[in-house]
Amino acid sequence: MTQITVRRAGATAAPPSKLVLTLRQMARRKECYLLLLPTFTLIILFNYYPAFSALYHSFFIWNGANFKKFTGFNNFILMAQDPTIWLSLANMVKLTLVALAINLTFPLMAGALIFHLRDLRLAYFYRVLFVVPMVVPTMVVLMIWRFIYNPNIGLLNQVLRAIGLGSLARPWLGDFDLALYAIMFIGFPWVAGISTLIYLAGFQGIPMELLDAAAIDGASTWKRFWYVELPLVMSQIKLIVILTVIGSFQGFATIMVMTNGGPGTSTMVPGLYLYRNAMYYNKMGYACAIGTMLFIITLILTYLNTRYLKSSVEFTGV
Structure with missing residues (x-):
């Protein structure tokens, strides 16, 4: 049986979400974001990674080098x-x-x-x-x-x-x-x-x-x-x-x-x-x-x- 979709007169499709619009704008300007990639990489490497590493190692007995033992809380x-x-x-x-x-x-x-x-x-x-x-x-x-x-x-x-x-x-x-x-x-x-x-x-x-x-x-x-x-x-x-x-x-x-x-x-x-x-x-x-x-x-x-x-x-x- 064939299903026929009938669109009411005057009905409009839902507008794209803000996330979709943002992704579309980023796709159109991908060269600019590629230029920012080194900066983002350094921020992640020197700001975010140490923070998450500290959170991870807070559950270990660790001497900062090779010895590491999980101790929970x-x-x-x-x-x-x-x-x-x-x-x-x-x-x-x-x-x-x-x-x-x-x-x-x-x-x-x-x-x-x-x-x-x-x-x-x-x-x-x-x-x-x-x-x-x-x-x-x-x-x-x-x-x-x-x-x-x-x-x-x-x-x-x-x-x-x-x-x-x-x-x-x-x-x-x-x-x-x-x-x-x-x-x-x-x-x-x-x-x-x-x-x-x-x-x-x-x-x-x-x-x-x-x-x-x-x-x-x-x-x-x-x-x-x-x-x-x-x-x-x-x-x-x-x-x-x-x-x-x-x-x-x-x-x-x-x-x-x-x-x-x-x-x-x-x-x-x-x-x-x-x-x-x-x-x-x-x-x-x-x-x-x-x-x-x-x-x-x-x-x-x-x-x-x-x-x-x-x-x-x-x-x-x-």
Whole structure:
């Protein structure tokens, strides 16, 4: 029996999906994608492969060379029983919270103040002034702070002695109770750097019509900032939160240079503990497990930040 398909008058075929359209466009421009192939290859080789390799080796006892023994979740069980891990996680949480408090206040205020300057030349001068410290190598900055904290000839103790507060002088980086707080204070006054520029770019992307309308309605400078400008830079705030969390979780160079995790383990963080297990103790599998844990925590926090940190009004500049 012959089946006859009858198409109703006026009926149209379903449009191709977005994936199909994308594949068609890629096929028409295949030469361009071939030119990008070396770049994609290097990204996969040096970014994605190490990450998946670390995830794979976190289930093994591995010395980084030829010895490898599958242990399942044993590395993660050992990690849960390791007191140094819990201490380092507590330190990481403290450093992250302080870094968030700093990056969500001081650079934001600096960016807002520069944005409200009426003199464009003065605004440009301050913008350059905040960029200049970014060209100074991080190692140089840390060595300066090590000198400031030096218990004998350091600037901080010398100033305390000069103003009659010599009793407050301390070996700041050698004090078990104060070393972590000394690390937190590095970078004072915390306004120079990329965070200020990100906030400033967000303020500059706000349509002037909105600001003019708020001014016509009689809104004060503070109300205009709180109810108009701040909600419209929420995208920049979310970006700063993500960058701060990732930087705090992954970074350990500052602590490695300043205290190397000491005195004792008072300033130990997971990143430095991972490095020690991999490079000093030759426990590559355990180090990979620590890295996997940090990746999972960072991924969860990034998702929560993107999912729940929202404003009732959010503007995305073109």
